[in-house]
Amino acid sequence: MELESSLRERLIDVGVDLVTTEGTASLGLREIARRAGVSHGAPRRYFPTHHALLSAIARRGFAELGSRIEATANEEASPRDRLQALARTYLRYASEHRGMFELMFRHDLLDSQAAPSDVPPLRDSTLPLFAHLVELVACHAAERRAVGSLETPAVTAAALWANLHGTAQLWAWGSLQLVLEAASPAVSGDDPAEPLDRLVMAVLDAHLGPEGA
Template sequence: MAGTTRDRLVAAGVQIVDEHGFREVGVRAVAARVGVSHGAPRRYFATLDALLAAIAAEGIADLDAVLRPAIDAGIPAAAVAYWRFARDRPGMFELIFRHDVLAGAGESLRTTTGAWFRALVAETGDAEHALACWSSVHGLCVLAATRVPDAVGVVIDEATVRRVAENVGGS
């Protein structure tokens, strides 16, 4: 791992989140992965929540990199990009929407997610319509991640996500 110690700590945290989920991130686990003392992360992050916010900022940047161009291609394309991120990186997807954990941790994470919503509003022309679309697609992602639909024999896949986005959000 190249970069500053802070960068290496965040990168290690991202790896842990992607491999095991955000609940497995701890100061000692991150330090051990980087090969520094367990006290080293405290030089860069006053609290575990501050470390989690820095990790979440990386995840939000990654989601932003795939979501922004997709939004420009229309709501169904954006919905599928969102779905793929949630499917491929469920631990990070959960972390970046845990505002209860991340609030006040110093990363201004809602700035980026707010821009996504404003882009959806611009695409739909109506804030309530945009909210209905985002909440529908986000709900599908959460349901699929928790495997709730398996219990009732429903499959949530990209085609389902696209249909919901087309019906709720338009094209």
């Protein structure tokens, strides 16, 4: 059993390395098996489907992203400031781990439910991140005593997340840099953190209202 667990972890390790260095297109079963030094049929002994192996790889990404968010969280800060810190961490992770970031949210490629009996399903890694976002949005609304909102905190959080995720993807593809430079050269400077910080503030203002309002 210990040997099987070790081999399973080795396959995941290889997958994590591949997606980090070469992107999602590199995550074929045969290539993972080859780099792990096992037969091309060996992964099937530990992962019944390709999607199951991809899910195990993605789970590592959620664990790291969750650790980063936890490390930057300040329980004494306001909900909005905590959302801002979360957003910056999210965008930084997307920039530094582009392949993993793209895999983690491809639930059309992942198996959120099925998993070996001793491994939690991927949904148990995915949903807490969103639940944390919903909690912060709800706390922000309560702090502002926002009443009569047209949307629930979950819908607002989903829209905020979609905006933030779109920002991460368009930045990775170079699209935002292109349009910002064309619209206002002063916005797109040498330091990529500056326009990204301004985009984070714009995303928060769009979904939470202007700061201090």
